[in-house]
Amino acid sequence: MSNRKIGVYICHCGGNISDYVDVEKVRRAVEEEEGVVVAKTTMFACSDAAQQEIIQDIKEKGLDAIVIASCSPRLHLFTFRAMAQRAGLNPYKYVQVNLREQDSWAHTDDPEGATVKAINLVRAGVARARASRPLEPIRVETEKRVLILGGGISGLRAALSLADMGIHVFLVEKGKEVGGWLRKFSSIYPSGKSGRALVEGLIREAKSRENITIFTQAELVEKRGVLGDFEVKIRVQGEEILLEVGSIIVATGFEEYKPSQGEFGYGHPRVVTLSAFKEMVEDGKFNGHIRTITFIYCVGSRQAQGNTYCSRYCCNAALHSSLLAYKLNPSARQFHIYRDIRTYGKNELLYEEASRLGSVFLKFSPDSPPEVEAENGRVRVRVKDLLTEGQEVEIETDLVVLVTGMVPRSNDSLNEILKLPIGMDGFYNEIHPKLRPVETVIDGVFIAGAAQGPKNSYEAVASSLAAAAKSATLLLKGYAELEPQVAAVDAERCTWCGLCLEACPYNAFEKVKHGEKEVARVIEALCKGCGACVPVCPEDAIDVKGYEDATIKAMIDELLAGGER
């Protein structure tokens, strides 16, 4: 007989559950279960009143585990963990059973079956509650230092922001100088302000701060340790330096798409990429000889094979350059061959202005991209213009500008070290694009700027400030708390065969002495609780806390035991 005191709460979810599941029947079926001392139904378990009632039960009846059978844990796991904590109950002694997504919503055609399934699910939950043990979060002391990789506008801005909060920053730049792409440009959209002046201001500011150390011609060569306490090795102009930092911000930026030889005539001196054109315009190499300019958009972006994404900055940048060219030569004739003009937000004004200055826009279908015929001094562009009923037209032009998009940097050695997840597009992946946009699955490693995907400068800065803020919240507290549901090794059984270390994607095992023998030990801060080590252990010496083999077996037994009894 169990000496546990378990409370079970079955939620109507207003009808979302109770319309299909007979919750009263479920309650009756589980109230006599071993260890259950309270079994109730409730209209909305997540409501304040219901939570108060549960807290009262915990306190008055001395419950030492609870089961709430309601919705998906994705929605309310943390709600009820917090509630348990308020009631003085260890949050890991609370079990969530998903009666809504996994039962009532899925079986609207079969209320009886749904009710039987609900009974089984709740009984499995009770079995898990019986096996639950208190767990404490893993606490890691944090270093108040941050490593930023990449010295473009994102890295610089994040560095200043962290320095302002009293956190020391090591800014590591691969190139000879910091400043990144913006350093190249004297006029950037939408305002036309100088990109160079902008980053030079940031660099001056960064250099004047005592708590920012800039390393140029430097790269990360090794990373060890955990969130809050990383040990990183950087190579600066041949010399290796060891640093201890609490978090890492990856702001390594992007590269411009480089067309292949012959792609839209690329290789001919009169066919240039967007950045080359921008430099031409800014250096005054753009002169009266160039009477006609033809822009071809989406080069290297939105392809059926290859880069499927939109690079989002290029329409704006191309139109901004077009306006600069009009300033130098107002009578220049400009043609824009595009797929879709995406001058989102305030940048729409660029499109409008270029159009009013006389730019002619032609739209091509992805099925029949424009053709560039470049021979000797003559360059001709042929395109079927969708805006003119697909009529094929030929433009004789002095210059073709390939509006090239952004591609991820080839950071192979860095990727090897950081093991950051990389998306289909080759850019670094965040955990959640909306809710956790700068965090990665590697705790303590953040991404910022165009390393994450195509961004313009102000979007890059927004994300770099977010990464700085997330780093600071982590480090300023002085410690971090990690999920305790991690693997644990039974040292008595372990014989150190090393299979667990091989199976672990996070290098979370180390070899330690246990009395006479060598055994494996979990580095808890590194472990994600994925469980990859559990089945490979020949001695059955590993369990994931909260998901122990015995617990899972007990749950399966309940699920298989069948409905009413």
Added chain:
Amino acid sequence: MSLKVNPTFIEKVKKLGAFDINACYSCGNCTAICPLSEGENSFPRRMIRYSLLGLEEKVLQSPELWLCYYCGECSETCPRDADPGGLMMALRRYAIRSYSPGKLADLFYRGVGSVFFWIILTLLALWGVFAFRQPQPDLTRVNPLSFVSLDFLHDAGLFLGGFIGLAVVIQLYTMWRHISRGRKPSGSWGKSLMEVLWNEVFLQKRFQDCEEKGRRIPHLSMFWGFSLLFIATLLAFGQDFQVFPPAAKTLARVLGILGGVGLLYGAGYYIVKRLSREDYYSKYSHHSDWIFLLLLWLAGFTGFLMDLFHLLNLPWPTYLVFALHLAVVFDLLVAAPFTKFAHALYRPMALWLSGVYREKTKEA
């Protein structure tokens, strides 16, 4: 077949009135709102694209230019204030120039230069009248034929008629060549012509489709006024001008009076409208619009003034106004194929051809 883009085309057209057309972003609201654009005939958006890309031949091939009545609904609807109606008008001016032999019409569509040309034409006409006038006009009793001889009127009339006739034939042929290119006739020539004459020329029903319906009656009045005067002149021509006494009870005289009144009303109405600039169509006036209206009105006015002096038996005033009347009519007619007047030719012709070449054959 790919067509060459020609950026200079739109620059030429812009000088004729399409000042804002670059703002167009191809939304197609203009075509959607246009009460006259239907089926195969898609305008004004198609014309805007042809113009921006400089596909001149496509523009000249399009009967659509002449199907537009310039009501301005497209321009009022345009979200970018690109004034598509203004472009259609400018393209018609461009077409009048392009269809004319040797680009004669260019003389009338320049800036200040064309005003000088009009003055020269008028002086030429006055010089002709005075150089060939009778040496001893009747000063006791008004007799216009004693001032300008019947022979002179006859010869000048035949010369003018021949010149205009030739220009009209050449121009309509040119237009037909352009519009029929790459197309095969599918409608009936005769039936289409009858429909155009009845609905579009005699009754001008198309105006009914425009929101601003007030334009139709004055336009009809102007059209019929001029036509009746023209018929009256032809009749008078055949009767050796035995029509001059204002009291003469001849058919020519009756038609002349009716026509004159219609012309004065119609042209006067439009002059007042263009001065007030209230409606879209009267808001922007090219000098070619003003000269055309003024000449029409003056032709009617000088005619009646001459009759008035005739009735009052004032020989010299009558003769001088007669000279002026001849000069005005000369200006109007000699320039007719090359000025705004030519729309009276091109519009029915385009409607006719559009009825005949209904389905566009696809280009190889």
